[in-house]
Amino acid sequence: MTQLDVPQRAFRAGVPNCMDSLASCLAANYAGILAFIAVATEGSFIRAGERLGIGRSAVSRSIQRLEDSLSTRLFRRTTRNTSLTTEGERFFQLCSIGVSHIVGAVNDMLELRDGPPRGQLRVASSAGFGRNVVAPLLLKFSDAYPDIAVELVLDDKPADFGAGNFDVAFRDGYLEDSSIIAKQLVPMVRMVCASPAYVQGRGLPASPEALTQHDCINLRLSNGRLQPWEFHMMGRTISQLPASRLTFNDADLVLHAVLDGRGIAQMPIHQVWRHVARGELRAALAPYAPQDGGHHICYPSRQHLPVRSRAFIDFMTEAIRELDLTGRRDASRAMA
Secondary structure, eight states: OOGGGSOHHHHHHHHHHHHHHHHHHHHHHHHHHHHHHHHHHHSOHHHHHHHHTSOHHHHHHHHHHHHHHHTOOOEEEOSSOEEEOHHHHHHHHHHHHHHHHHHHHHHHHHHHHHSSOOEEEEEEEOHHHIIIIIHHHHHHHHHHOTTEEEEEEEOSSOOOHHHHTOSEEEEESOOOOTTSEEEEEEEOOEEEEEOHHHHHHHOOOSSGGGGGGSOEEEEBOTTSOBOOEEEEETTEEEEEOOOEEEEESSHHHHHHHHHTTSOBEEEEHHHHHHHHHTTSSEEEOGGGOOOOSEEEEEESOSTTOOHHHHHHHHHHHHHHHHSOOSOHHHHHHHHO
């Protein structure tokens, strides 16, 4: 039966005993095992001492203590040469397997840190930003890094790096968690938009106060409250809640109603910027658009950051900043 055949609970229960045995064995024989491997490899006590940076007599004492511990003679010693006994050859073969596994494990960790990006990556994002921005870019990232497998989890609650086992998370607004590293990608911008058909019949508001003359569409949040409309006026951000003919509890339904010419709404720019760029929506009140907070990419620590996480962070940072998520370019074109 192999280790993989052992039930998980039984395997975990056996780990402390294995660790205790390993610690006891290494504490008693570590120096002797190192000396043994060096002598077996070099074929000489003198050359083994040079390799270990100790004297020949220290190597000999370590080997003697190891042989006493094992009650086994490991070397045949003559004035001319040193060779392994039958028991010594078997012990060297078994030790070599263990050393190879340890060296392989160390090299694997170094390759994960410094080698080509590969492995699993678990990413969290708010639903809207993840659906409209992160998910489309994941396809390009996957093409650029085929050895990285990415799982994207959409949730409007802040990602818990520990409980959720996340490597990277996208967060919106102001961040108060000082235990994580957060890099702002772009400011948060909300844009008032209407379809060309609506604009042809009703026009666009020239100021936030003019919203009372329009068919506004509101969004009801998951907490039951209506999403306020925010504007930057007189050096500060103010909120207002215009009367509406239509209210939805889903942001995509709000967008579809606006595209259908049913009214005007204030929506996150990441939800509407492609429609504005294609001329499917017209932007209004751009001078009053608030840019409070921002969209951030977050990760637990800069120290020992896996190369796959660094590749993802750098790729997404550059790709997202290349998008017109500030709204200045497309808003001015849409209002022209």
